[in-house]
Amino acid sequence: MDHETHDTEHHEEHHGEHSHLRLFIGVAIALAVLTGLSFSTEFLFENNIISKGMSWFLMMVVSCAKALLVIVYFMHLKWETNWKWVLTIPASVMSLFLVLMLIPDVGNRTNHYTRERLDHAALPTKPESDDHATTHDESHGTESDDLEDDANH
Numbered sequence: 001m002d003h004e005t006h007d008t009e010h011h012e013e014h015h016g017e018h019s020h021l022r023l024f025i026g027v028a029i030a031l032a033v034l035t036g037l038s039f040s041t042e043f044l045f046e047n048n049i050i051s052k053g054m055s056w057f058l059m060m061v062v063s064c065a066k067a068l069l070v071i072v073y074f075m076h077l078k079w080e081t082n083w084k085w086v087l088t089i090p091a092s093v094m095s096l097f098l099v100l101m102l103i104p105d106v107g108n109r110t111n112h113y114t115r116e117r118l119d120h121a122a123l124p125t126k127p128e129s130d131d132h133a134t135t136h137d138e139s140h141g142t143e144s145d146d147l148e149d150d151a152n153h
Contacts, residue, residue, distance in 0.1 A: 023073065024073065024074070027069050027073045027074070030069060031066055031069060031070070034062050034065055034066045034069075035066070037058075037062050038059055038062045038063070041055050041058040041059050041062070042055065042059075
């Protein structure tokens, strides 16, 4: 009897390894598909099918789904005890709280700049048109002209 019990346990253990292997391969395939979705959202945005905001939103959803799959399966949190919730939920709430508390600081960061700090702050970038680039080169001359002017002064 002892021999039969041992064979049954060995068979169940061996079967469990195969089911985990299938599970991990399925998760890896899901991650590959989600990565393809990320690239397709960029393609849709570049071809003006969806807006930039929608593209960012879709990419964030896909990124969160990929992170969840990695955390749950590849970091083995699915099989952890309930202590994972005691540690994860407070950390997640504090992270969300931190982000929400920093939004006003980031949005209003230039409101209290001194004049000197404002003069040295980075300006928002605007895409240059072809006309501006041509006009810009003509109005400022070439780099060699600038070097000659610096040498003469």
